[in-house]
Amino acid sequence: MKKKSLLICSVGLVIILAALSVIGCPATQPAGEKTLRVGMILGITGFFTVREVPDMNQAQFAADIINEQGGISVNGDKYKVELVVVDTKSTMDGVTAAANKLVFDEKVKFIIGPTAFFAAAAGSICDPNEVLRFITWCVNTPGEVDASTPYAFLGGNGSVMTSVAAIKYLKATYPDVKKVSFFSPDDGSPAVMVPIDTKLLAAEGISLVGDPVLYPNETQEFSAFAAKLNAIEEADAVFMQNGLVPHIGATVKSLRELGNYKPYIGSLPARISQIETITGEEALKDVATIALTPGDPDMPPVAKEIIDRVVAKYGADYQLEMTAPNCLWIIKEGIEAAQSLDPTVVKEKLESMDEVETIWGPAKICGEQTFGIKHVVASPQSVQILKNGVETTAGWIDLGYIP
Amino acid sequence: MALVVATVTNLLILSSMYIVVALGFAFLFNMLGIPNFAHGAIYMLGGYIGLALISAVGINQWVALILTAVVVGAFGLFLERFCFRPFVGDFNRIVMICVAVIVILQTGVNIIAGTQILSLPPFALGILKVGPASVSYERIVTFAIGAVLLGIIIWFVNRTKWGKQMQAISQDRLGASLQGINVHRVSALASFIGCALAAIAGCLIGAYLNLGPFMGDFMLVKVLILAILAGAGSISGIFIAGLILGTLDSALPVLISGAAGDAIAVGIVVVLMLIRPQGFFGHEVEM
Numbered sequence: 001m002k003k004k005s006l007l008i009c010s011v012g013l014v015i016i017l018a019a020l021s022v023i024g025c026p027a028t029q030p031a032g033e034k035t036l037r038v039g040m041i042l043g044i045t046g047f048f049t050v051r052e053v054p055d056m057n058q059a060q061f062a063a064d065i066i067n068e069q070g071g072i073s074v075n076g077d078k079y080k081v082e083l084v085v086v087d088t089k090s091t092m093d094g095v096t097a098a099a100n101k102l103v104f105d106e107k108v109k110f111i112i113g114p115t116a117f118f119a120a121a122a123g124s125i126c127d128p129n130e131v132l133r134f135i136t137w138c139v140n141t142p143g144e145v146d147a148s149t150p151y152a153f154l155g156g157n158g159s160v161m162t163s164v165a166a167i168k169y170l171k172a173t174y175p176d177v178k179k180v181s182f183f184s185p186d187d188g189s190p191a192v193m194v195p196i197d198t199k200l201l202a203a204e205g206i207s208l209v210g211d212p213v214l215y216p217n218e219t220q221e222f223s224a225f226a227a228k229l230n231a232i233e234e235a236d237a238v239f240m241q242n243g244l245v246p247h248i249g250a251t252v253k254s255l256r257e258l259g260n261y262k263p264y265i266g267s268l269p270a271r272i273s274q275i276e277t278i279t280g281e282e283a284l285k286d287v288a289t290i291a292l293t294p295g296d297p298d299m300p301p302v303a304k305e306i307i308d309r310v311v312a313k314y315g316a317d318y319q320l321e322m323t324a325p326n327c328l329w330i331i332k333e334g335i336e337a338a339q340s341l342d343p344t345v346v347k348e349k350l351e352s353m354d355e356v357e358t359i360w361g362p363a364k365i366c367g368e369q370t371f372g373i374k375h376v377v378a379s380p381q382s383v384q385i386l387k388n389g390v391e392t393t394a395g396w397i398d399l400g401y402i403p
Numbered sequence: 404m405a406l407v408v409a410t411v412t413n414l415l416i417l418s419s420m421y422i423v424v425a426l427g428f429a430f431l432f433n434m435l436g437i438p439n440f441a442h443g444a445i446y447m448l449g450g451y452i453g454l455a456l457i458s459a460v461g462i463n464q465w466v467a468l469i470l471t472a473v474v475v476g477a478f479g480l481f482l483e484r485f486c487f488r489p490f491v492g493d494f495n496r497i498v499m500i501c502v503a504v505i506v507i508l509q510t511g512v513n514i515i516a517g518t519q520i521l522s523l524p525p526f527a528l529g530i531l532k533v534g535p536a537s538v539s540y541e542r543i544v545t546f547a548i549g550a551v552l553l554g555i556i557i558w559f560v561n562r563t564k565w566g567k568q569m570q571a572i573s574q575d576r577l578g579a580s581l582q583g584i585n586v587h588r589v590s591a592l593a594s595f596i597g598c599a600l601a602a603i604a605g606c607l608i609g610a611y612l613n614l615g616p617f618m619g620d621f622m623l624v625k626v627l628i629l630a631i632l633a634g635a636g637s638i639s640g641i642f643i644a645g646l647i648l649g650t651l652d653s654a655l656p657v658l659i660s661g662a663a664g665d666a667i668a669v670g671i672v673v674v675l676m677l678i679r680p681q682g683f684f685g686h687e688v689e690m
Contacts, residue, residue, distance in 0.1 A: 045510065047617045049517040186661030214661035218621050220612055221417060224656040227409035231657075245520050246613050257530055257539045258409060274520040278613045319518060 036072055036079040036341065038063075038331060039086065039102035040324065041113035041122055042136075046090025050244070052115065054314075055136060055321035056085055059112060061309045062325030062359065065302065072332050075339055081328070084108060088118065095121035103129050109343045112136065112155070112327040117187055119144040119152065127151045132343035134327035137269075139189035139242055140196070140371075147372040151347060154367070154376045155330045156323025159189060159242055159267065162290040163197050165381035165397035166239070166267040169288060171204040173394070174237060174263050179209040181235035183225070183251065185243050186214035193241050196370065197267075201239070209234050215247070222247065226254030237263040245270045248289070249278030256283040266290070272384050272391040273317060284386040288394060291384040292320040296393045300380075302329065302359040322359070329359045330377055351375070369403040378402045408535045410653050416542045418649025419549035422641055423607060424622050425629040426552060427600030429641050432630050434560070434569040434593050436576070437487050438494070440501035442601055442626060443619025444508040449475045449602025450609030450618070451512055454523050464524055468606050472599040479598025483591045491576075491590075505619075513616040523610035545607045552600065553642060559596075560638050569593055625652075628672050634682020643683050647675075 040059065042052040063081040071078040086101050088094035095114050099122040102108050108131065114122055115136040120143030126133045132151050138144045138158030145154045170177060180201065184190045190212055198208050210232035215225050229238055229251070238255070240248060248266050252275065255264070266289040276284055292303070294311050306325055310318055333356050335341060338349035351374055355362050360379040367376030378401070383394040428442040439445075449471050456467035486504065490496040527540035560566035568589045571579040580586045608618075629648055633640030651671060655664035676682075 045513060047615075049513055050520070050615070053518045190661075211660060215656070216662040216665050218665075220608075220618065220621050221420065221652075223413045223417070224410070224653050227406055227413060228657050230409065231406040246615065249520075250612055257542075258405075258537050259530075259532075277520050277522045280525070317519070319520075 443623030449605030475602035483594035640684030
């Protein structure tokens with residue numbers, strides 16, 4: 001009886017797996033239509049879902065727009081874009097497995113992602129195999145985008161870019177602020193970012209005071225860290241580098257609870273409306289982040305088109321990462337500029353260019369000194385604040401050329 | 404001075420938060436010896452159900468808090484009957500079942516609401532200022548509910564027939580059964596209470612902080628530390644253990660920068676366990 005049950009279960013399992021594998025097979029390509037398969041390494045499950053699923057959906061809209069425009073032009077041929085997404089489960093092991101799958105099983109030549117500190121785990125697979133990678137975010141830990149990653153570009157966004165924008169905004173909006181405290185997740189990035197931020201702040205006549213206040217990435221309750229920030233009395237403002245919406249939300253809430261209403265500048269991509277969900281409206285006075293606002297009249301056309309589609313499908317409160325779509329756009333521009341699908345040729349072409357078209361308009365290709373490699377696409381940044389209870393763009397910051 | 408006052412305030416509030424979250428786990432673990440590792444996921448589920456009742460159904464949030472406790476408590480009955488009862492005394496299988504429950508709940512919530520930043524509306528508004536101390540009423544409410552729940556549970560365990568039966572099961576399951584205690588019924592009640600407490604904690608913390616599919620993972624670690632420090636069979640030990648953990652988590656970030664604080668806190672807990680392996684007030688248990 002037991003053997004019979006086991007046999008039935010095994011046969012059932014085989015049938016289910018076979019059915020799933022058939023469902024999972026890519027659709028047959030229509031005759032005469034050429035396709036460029038672009039891999040995506042993203043955390044579709046796990047703790048990075050909140051960032052990566054929206055980014056994946058937004059990249060699909062960018063792919064749709066490219067395909068509606070006829071596709072990517074290479075030597076008279078048009079290539080439709082097909083995104084091949086592999087889930088990292090928001091783990092380093094998952095990143096390695098995803099990179100292996102895309103490089104060796106799917107045999108893609110262009111990859112979007114992974115993001116930030118996850119990126120290094122894909123480098124050891126993609127770089128030796130000459131697969132061109134466009135990471136979606138960079139917090140400047142070793143192996144993300146630097147001299148050791150010849151096939152990785154920073155196509156999305158990164159700490160250095162948001163810092164430049166946040167500091168320029170801070171200087172322009174709060175000219176009396178001369179000293180700031182520093183707050184950041186303890187994820188390996190402060191060792192790199194504190195010296196960079198110190199330099200960027202000094203260029204605007206602002207100095208860091210007190211010891212950097214660092215928190216573990218898993219922290220949920222921030223009152224102890226808020227108390228520590230509040231104790232740095234000589235600081236005129238808090239400068240936060242990196243982190244997630246819950247981090248900035250809980251910290252601002254705790255600081256306001258302590259009666260600290262100093263300006264709080266977040267050099268991180270967090271929508272004010274989402275922070276408001278945690279803090280309430282009143283706490284967000286003098287809080288600014290680097291984020292995109294649906295309906296912003298100054299939004300560049302391609303970005304606007306993607307955001308309009310996002311809002312139509314997912315609603316106005318949806319997280320707007322928009323880094324993966326930018327990576328895809330740069331891949332398209334790079335391939336068309338090189339007129340080749342060879343990743344090495346595209347890489348060399350991008351390295352030779354000073355500017356590339358992005359969904360934000362023209363952006364500089366730069367980063368030799370700061371990153372050790374000219375593989376950084378510095379796109380304009382939008383600063384967001386809460387104005388009259390509504391999230392509003394406080395201005396677009398042109399980053400210029402990042403050395 | 405302001406930093407000292409803020410740290411002491413944080414210590415009390417954080418301790419009460421941990422106690423609220425840990426109470427449900429400790430109840431099941433200390434009373435019945437069932438290590439419900441899915442407690443964090445159930446705590447998360449409670450927060451989301453509370454939010455759904457408030458925002459989607461439009462129920463008053465205090466009523467929603469009670470309803471959530473009942474709904475999640477009922478889920479606790481299901482867990483006890485179909486997940487825990489068949490495997491009582493089998494640690495490996497209990498762990499496997501809990502892992503399955505965690506994955507199912509987290510993945511389910513992640514698919515439905517994982518991309519959104521959500522939070523329950525605050526249970527109280529405003530900030531109380533007393534001298535240099537400043538604390539939101541929201542956190543005071545959490546503190547008060549934690550204290551009241553702890554008091555009720557201690558009273559329940561020590562003063563009621565059900566509580567005494569639970570203590571008997573905690574000390575000797577077979578012996579309690581031979582004395583005529585309906586072990587299954589008592590276990591079901593304990594599971595109901597444990598899960599209901601997790602749900603209340605999920606709603607309170609989900610209002611003060613925010614909701615996320617993985618919010619329970621972080622808390623589970625704290626809860627495990629707390630329950631083990633308190634010791635098997637001890638509910639009142641939760642109070643002392645909560646204070647110790649709250650003190651470590653409030654003071655260490657102020658004294659030590661970054662992630663090292665967490666590691667040191669856990670290191671101190673390990674030392675405490677070496678000194679007193681049975682916890683502060685508990686007795687040794689066999690899994």
